[in-house]
Amino acid sequence: MGAASSDYLLKVHNLTKIENGKKILDQATFEIAENKIVGFLGPNGAGKTTTFRILSELTGYDDGEIYVNGVKLSDLDRKEIMLLPDAPLLFSVLTGKEYLKFMSELLNFDIDSPEIKEMLQLLGLLNSLNKQIFNYSLGMKKKLNLIPLLMKKPKLLLLDEYLSGIDPVSMKDIKNILIQYAQNGCSIFMSTHQLEVCERYCDSIILISNGKILKNNISISEIKETASSLEEYYLNVFSTEEG
Template sequence: MTATSVTAISVDHLAKTFGKVVAVDDLSFDVPHGAVTAFLGPNGAGKTTTLRMILGLVKPTAGGTTIRGRPYSELDRPLERVGAVLESTAFHPGLSAVAHLESVRMAAGLASARIDHVLEQVDLQEAAHRRVGGFSLGMRQRLALATALLGSPEVLILDEPANGLDPAGMRWLRGFLRAYAHQGNAVLISSHVLSEIQQIADRVVIVSAGKLRWSGPLHDGAVLEELYLEATG
């Protein structure tokens, strides 16, 4: 997989404080198209807050973020530009997978054919008409990813997407994300599971206490573990 020089996401001197708590501290990094970029750090490092600022869900205290050169709030038809999974349990339990996707599709003005397509992409066809309330956590993760894929976006932002997946599901996710990036799309994935990241990521951004500790290409798993321990220790 070869990353292109086109910047999909730019984080520029980003900062966020909540009262006296500094969640993100002068953070800068870029995410290119054509690559899987892993966003690593211990719990409380500021990863989720950063992702929420990229998506316009949290207002920065300083700095800013852009997607293809524009803030998320200024994107035309944003679901066709960016797909995100930050929470895999935010579904109405009484709706079927199809009904959930249909509500999102209609709100975004997307083609109806996209529903069958994304269900096939995440291998949920057989559960399409089951109520989401009966889904396992892994199935909810797949439905969340299907929702993010509805607009066929060129950028995917995923927060701990492997949570709840069994080993087969993790292998499937690994292959899917690598293929998606290989098509020229950008994938930014937040995780703390180094064993998975070393098999999927092309680039790594490591943060701790809201600060950038290391950013660059990933060459092999041993180097990643050493970098992570040094950066976060």
């Protein structure tokens, strides 16, 4: 499988994870191409977070193969895949600037680079850097949390329900910078229950239920040929699955 894996940024084959005798992931197989934003959709408990935890090497798996640009996950540089969870991982007593300085020392990026200043400008955070993080809105916290990962430029950025609970202004800022990020040789794999957001900003989707992949990399344009919206398509697939 190794040679064929280079056709995609990420190639997952027969990924299986068993916990307490139950298959959390059951031979999950899917691919993600370069320069794409891919939605990972399914009901709660379908296996999305477990998949992300495996891809970011926070947990192991029982069977299957995972390649990134043809390289086995176990041989991959850890910075090539990075995960951002739903809840912002921040130190609320720090100011925004102090947090970024701490993360720059931890992840080894230049806090004074023009790139980070541009990012702060695009995300509307420049004027808030001297405020303590506990004064930030949820949207501001999530934007601040995103910056260190973008500075490290992982080939695959995993967003686990990251867009939930964000105000419309922050949502627009974040979506614009993520689209720009995916146009520069990287891809984004994101789980979300916000189907309208996914329909507007994702190139394709992967559907999962009970640990099994139901639809692998179905393009949004293809979905719109058979359904009026992603929501209609999603509901049709899962009503058939439940039936």
